[in-house]
Amino acid sequence: MDPLSWTGAVGAILNPALLVVSGLFIVAIILMIVLSFFAPPVTLQSNADGTVMAQGGIFGLVETAVRGLLFALLAVIVAYVVSGIVLPYGDAGIIGAVNKQFTPVWISLVVTFVVSIIYKRKLGIYGKLFDNIIGMVGFGLVMFWVFTAIYAGVFDMIATHDPLSQVSGLKNKVPGVPVPGADVMAPGSHYLLGGDNLARDVFSRMIHGSWIVVQIAPLATVFAFMVGITLGLPAGYFGGKFDTGLSFLANLVLAFPVILLFYLLVTPEMVETGIPSYMAAVLFIFPLIFALVLLNSRYHTQPALRTIILAIVLGVLGVLYLSLVNQAGTVLHFLPGWLDLFDVPGGILVVFVSVVFVNSPTIYRIVRGLAMDIKTRDYVAAAQTRGEGPWYIMLWEILPNARGPLIVDFCLRIGYATILLGTLGFFGLGLPPESPDWGSTINAGRGLLSIYPHPALVPAIALLSMVLGLNLLADGLREESLKD
Amino acid sequence: MSDQSLADQSPSDLDLNGEVYDGPILEIDKLSISFFTRLREIPAVMDFSAKVMPGEALGLVGESGCGKSTVALGVMQDLGVNGRIVGGSIKFKGRDLNTMSPEELRDIRGSQIAMIYQEPMASLNPAMKIGQQLMEVPMIHEGINEKAAYQRALEVVTDVKLPDPKRILNSYPHQLSGGQQQRIVIAMALMSKPSLLILDEPTTALDVTVEAAVVELVKDLGKKYGTSMLFISHNLGLVLETCDRICVMYSGEAVERGSIEDVFDKMRHPYTQALFRSIPLPGANKNDRPLVAIPGNFPLPHERPQGCNFGPRCDYFEAGRCDSQDIKMAPIEGDELHETRCLKSDEIDWNAPVVAGETKTKGEIGDVVLRMEDLRKYYEVNASSLFGSGTKKVVKANETLSFEARESETLAIVGESGCGKSTFAKVLMGLETATSGEILLYNESIGNTPIEKRSTKTIADVQMVFQNPFDTLNPSMTVGRQIIRALEIFKIGNNEGERRTRMLELLDLVKLPRAFADRMPRQLSGGQKQRVGIARAFAGDAKIVVADEPVSALDVSVQAAVTDLLMDIQREHKTTLLFISHDLSIVRYLSDRVMVMYLGHVVELGTTDQVFSPPYHPYTEALLSAVPIADTSVKKKHIVLEGDIPSAMNPPSGCPFQTRCNWKGHVPGGLCEKSVPPVRMVAEGHQIKCHLSDDDLASMEPVIQIAAE
Secondary structure, eight states: OOOOOSSGGGHHHHHHHHHHHHHHHHHHHHHHHHHHHHSOOOEEEEOTTSBEEEEOOHHHHHHHHHHHHHHHHHHHHHHHHHHHHHSOTTTTHHHHHHHHHTHHHHHHHHHHHHHHHHTGGGSHHHHHGGGOHHHHHHHHHHHHHHHHHHHHHTTOOSOSSOSSOOOTTOTTOOTTEEOTTOOSOSTTSEETTOBOTTSOBHHHHHHHHHHHHHHHHHHHHHHHHHHHHHHHHHHHHHOHHHHHHHHHHHHHHHHSOHHHHHHHHHSHHHHHHTHHHHHHHHHTHHHHHHHHHHHHHHHTTSHHHHHHHHHHHHHHHHHHHHHHHOOTTSSOOOSOTTTOOOOOOHHHHHHHHHHHHHHHHHHHHHHHHHHHHHTTSHHHHHHHHTTOOHHHIIIIIIGGGGHHHHHHHHHHHHHHHHHHHHHHHHTTOSSOTTOOOHHHHHHHHGGGTTTOOHHHHHHHHHHHHHHHHHHHHHHHHHHHHHOO | OTTSOGGGSOGGGBOTTSSBOOSOSEEEEEEEEEEEOSSOEEEEEEEEEEEEOTTOEEEEEOOTTSSHHHHHHHHHTOOTTTEEEEEEEEEETTEEGGGOOHHHHHHHBTTTEEEEOSOHHHHSOTTSOHHHHHHHHHHHHTOOOHHHHHHHHHHHHHHTTOSSHHHHHTSOGGGSOHHHHHHHHHHHHHTTOOSEEEEESTTTTSOHHHHHHHHHHHHHHHHHHTOEEEEEESOHHHHHHHOSEEEEEETTEEEEEEEHHHHHHSOOSHHHHHHHHHSOOBTBBTTTBOOOOOOSOOOOGGGOOSSOTTGGGOTTOOTTTTTTSOOOOEEETTEEEEEEOOTTTTTSOTTSOOOOOOOOOOOOOOSEEEEEEEEEEEEEEESSOGGGOSOEEEEEEEEEEEEEEETTOEEEEEOOTTSSHHHHHHHHHTSSOOSEEEEEETTEEOTTOOGGGSOHHHHHHEEEEOSOTTTSSOTTSOHHHHHHHHHHHTTOSSSHHHHHHHHHHHHHHTTOOGGGGGSOGGGSOHHHHHHHHHHHHTTTOOSEEEEESTTTTSOHHHHHHHHHHHHHHHHHHTOEEEEEESOHHHHHHHOSEEEEEETTEEEEEEEHHHHHSSSOOHHHHHHHHHSOOOOTTEEEOOOOOOSOOOOTTSOOSSSTTTTTOSSGGGSGGGHHHHSOOOEEEEETTEEEEOOOOHHHHHTOOOSEEEOOO
16 A cells, blocks of 8 residues: 555646646736836726727736636646546545545535525625625635534544544654555545544544534634623613723723633632633523513513513523533532533533633623614614613614624634634643644644644644634625625 | 915916916816626716816706716716726816826816815814815925915915914814814815816705805805816705806706706706706795605616606606607707707797696694793713813703694794704603703693603604604614504504504505515615605604604705605694704795794794794894705895804803894894893794894894895
8 A cells, every 4th residue: 555645646737737827827926016117007098989998008918917827726726626526536646535535515615605606696795795705715715614514523524534543553644644454545545634643643633623613613702792792782872880880891801811711710629619610600691681682672562472482482592501501510510410401511611611701892892882883873763762672772773783893703703712712722721632623633733843743734724724714704794794 | 486375376277288278177078987886887977068167167966866976076087996987088178187197187186176075074184283284285286385385374264264364274173163174175175276176065064054154255265266166066056156057967967058047047958847846945835836846766877767867757758759769968949058958848838837736725723732831951061071070061952942832733943053953852752851841742741751751652642753864764674664663662553464554554654655665774765764764753643743854865856755745744644743954945835833043042933924024033034044045036135144153062141142143233232242132022923032122123124035027
C-alpha cells in the first residue's frame, strides 16, 4: 500500500494549469493598479442625435481580463473538486480523496444554492443574500460546515475513522499515510490528513469537531440573545433609573476579566458551591420569560385563547428548562428521574453559561440603543394612543423592526462564540480533553507545532473558514438589508 | 479680485475661459437619466429640455418621484453609482458637462454652479466653524488668502441679513437656528459668485414665516448678484413668488413649459390643470366647491403606460390616440415660448368651468363634545444637566388653553414648530397629564387621567392620525393585522372572523381595495398608508380625531383626496376633528373654526371667516402673508417677520410675540414687554390676545385680496 500524494495523477495536468492561471491573474491585477494612475478616465460623449457614448477603454480592457482570469482560476479549483469526486479513490491524491468524502456535502450545497437562486425573489431577505457575492460566499462556507456537521454527527458519514480510536504506528504521521493492514484502495485505507500525537485520524477528528461546534455555538448565542433582548428592550423603552442600573451592571460584566471568569467557573471548589448551576438557572429562565411575555402581550385581549396558549407553552418550555437546570450530583437536583428528560454534561453547561454571560451585555446594549431609536416612531405613538401595554409595544412594535441589525449581529456573534469555544477548549476548560472539538484539537497539537504542524493546522483552518464564513454572511446580510 | 466688492462684478458675463459670454447659462437638451438596479434599468428622466438665461429663475415643479431632483443632480454630474446619463446633453455656458473630466467638473462645482439642499443641518459640517466653512470656498476655487476670504465671508453673511456677522462666523452650525443655518448655506453658495444656483426645495424644512423671509432673501440676492437660478419645488405658490419661467414635470418628463403667467393662467396641459384644481386656493370650500383630486396613482417608474404618461389619470384621455405614440413637446400655436406635451392641447376647451363635483351638505354642528378649561402643561428641565442639581427651569408648553369643540365640527389648530400643539395633543390623548386645568370629554374630566387609567371607551373615542405616512404604520405587520389589533384592543367583535369583517369594512370606509388587507406597509404609497392610518383611528368609532398635519407630507394631488376622505367620514360619523396644521390654505378650506397658537399661547380663536379677515392678531396677519398662494390674481400684503421663533425654554417677557411683532410700536409704554396681553373678545366667538387698541385693530387691512377678474 502506497501513501497518497497531495494531488495524485490529476496533478500532472491541474497543477501547471493552476500555476499559470494564478500567475497571470496576479500580473493582471498589478497592471490594473498601475493603470489606474495613468489611463484616461472613462467619460461620456454626447452625440447630436441625443445618444451618449462612453470614451476611454484601456482600463476597461484590463478589467475584463482580470475578471476572465478570476473565472479561469475558479474553474481550475472546481476541476480539483470534481475530479476528486468522479475519479476512483486515490487517483486524485489526498485532495481528491477528501473531496470524495465530502461528496454528500457538495451535493447538498449545490442543491441549496440552485433552489435558493431560482426562488430568490420569493424568499425575502434570505433570497436577497443571493444577489450579493460576499453574502453567497459566506453562506456557502457556513452551510459547508453545517452540512458536514449534520452528515457526520447524525448520519455518521464523511469521517473515515472513529475520532477517538488510535492506530498504532500512525503517531504524528504526515497526510496520506496508509493505515497498516488495509490492503484495498478504499475510504479508510489512509489517514488522509495524517495522524496526531495519539495516533488518531486528524481528518475524522476535524469532521466530528464540526458537529460539536455547530451544536453549541448557535444555541449558546440564542440564549445570549434572549437575555440581551429581554433586558435591553425595557431599558431602552422606559429609560430612567432601571436603564441606568442595568447599564451599570452590563458595564461591570464587560469589565470583568473573561479568562478569569472561565477559570473560576470550572474550578472544582466553585462547582461545589453550586455557583455555575445557579447562574445557569438564572440565565436559562430568560427564554421562558421572553416567550410568555411575548404571547401574553399579544393575546391578553382574548383571555380564553391566551390561557390555553400560555398553559401549553409554559408546560413545554418549563419541562425543558427544568430538565436543563436539574442535574444529578449538583446542588440543583430536585426533579424525579422520570421528569428529567436529559442531562447536559457539566462541561457543556459551563460553556453555555460563559458564552451567555460574556455576550449578553453587548447584545443588551445593542437592543437598548435600537429600542431608544425606534420608540420615537409614530407607530409606537399610535400604539400608545390606543392604550397598548408597554410589553406589547416592545415585543411586537419595536423588536420586529430592530431585526435587521440583530440578525447581522447574530451571525457575527455565532462566530465569536465559535472562537470562544475554541479558546475554552484551548485552555482545557469546559469540554473533556479527548473531545474532537476544534479548540481542544488545536491545543493538543500545539506542542509539536514546529515538527508536525498538521494536527493543529487542520482544525485551525476549519475554525478560520467557519468564522470567516459567518463574518462574510453578516456583511452580506448587512449590505442587503440596507438596500431598498 | 478679492478687493473688489462682490456685487460690482457680475459673474455671468464671463464664460469658462474668462471670455465674455451672453448665451444661455444652462441649456439642457433631450436629457435622459436612468438608474440601474439589479433587476432592471429605471428611467428617471426622459427627453428633458430646458434653458436658463442669464439672470433668469426657472422653476421646476412636480410631485415627488417625478425626476426634478434627478435633473438637478444630473446638472451637477453627481448621480451616484447607479445613476447614469443615457442620452442628451447638458450645456453650461456652451460647454457640455457630460464630456468634462472629473477635474474640470470639480472646478465648476461650487464655483460656477452652486447647489442648496433641503436640509440645512445636513449641508453644513457640524465639526467646523461657520467662518471656516465659508472661507474654504474661495480659498479652494480662487486660491485667495485667508484674510481676503474672511473679508468676503463677512460681506456675504451681512448680505444674507444675519445679525452680528462676526459672532456668526465664529460659531458652530448647531448654535444657529434652522432659518439661520439655511441662510448660511445660501451664503456659502454665493461665496464664489456662481453663475447658476440650484435650489432643491430650499425651504421645505423651515417654518412658514421663516420660509417667507428666506424666499425673500433668495429673490433679492438673485437680483443683486445677477445669478441664474434653477428652483426646484413642489409648491406652486413658492414658484409663483420666485421664478420667471416654470417647467412642470410629471413622471420623468417635462409636460409643460412657459412663463409664469402663461402656465398659471393659460395652462395647456391636463396635468397642470388637474394640479391647480387639487390645491386649495382662496375661494375653494369643502361644501360648495370641493377640491378635485386627480384620480388614480402616480405610475411607478418601471410601470409607465404607453404613450402619454398622464393618460390613465387624464379626463381628456382618448384611447388609441393618447396611448399609441410617444408624445413630443410642442409649442402652442401663437406662443413659441409656451410648450406642452399634449396631443389635444388645441382641442380641449381650457376655459370650461370646473365641473362642480357634487356639492355636499354641511354637517350639522351639534353639542359641545370636548371642553378645555384653562389647561396648562409645564415641563421641568434641569438647567445644568450634569448631576441634576442646580436650578430647575420650567418650559411652559401650553399656557391657559381654553376652548370647546362641538360634534361634527372641524377645529383647526395653527402654529409653527414649538407652539405647543403637539404637547396639547399628547395631553389630550393621555400620554401626558396636565399640570393644571381641565379637559372635559362629555363632561367627564380626563385631563389628569393617564392613558393606562382611561376606560377602553374613552381611548377609542379620542384617536389620532399622524403626520408622517412612512412612520405611521408598523413596517413589519400587514395592514389588516394592524387594524385588527386596534379592534382587539377596543374590544370590538367577538371573534377573529367578526373582527376581520369589520376590518374589511374599515378599508371600504377609507376607499382602499380589500386586497390591501394582506399587504405590507412598504407596498403602499404615502397616501394609501395615510388612509390606513385613518382607518385605524376610526376602528373604535372615534368621536374626536386629532389629525396632526395628516396631509402635509403628501403630494398635492393626493392631499386633496385624503382631505376629502376625512371630510366625508366626518359627515358620516359626526366626528369632531381637531386639525393641526401650519398650512393656512388647507385650514381655510376645511375648518369651521381656527385657533392660532404661538409659543404655547392661543393668540387668536374664531370662526374661519373671522380669523381670515381683519382684525387680525399681528401674528395671524404675518402667517397669512407668509403662505405662498398659487394664484396670479391674488394680491397679498407683504409682511416679513424679523428673526426666528424664540425657544420655549427661554420665552420673551410679556407678550410672547413681542420680539417679532411689526405692530409693537403702536402700543404705548412698552406694555408688550411687560405683561402678557389679556384675551379680548372682538366679536361674537372671536378672541384675540393682544394689547393693540380697538382703533389699531380696526385699521388693519385684509392680507389677501383677490383681484377682480
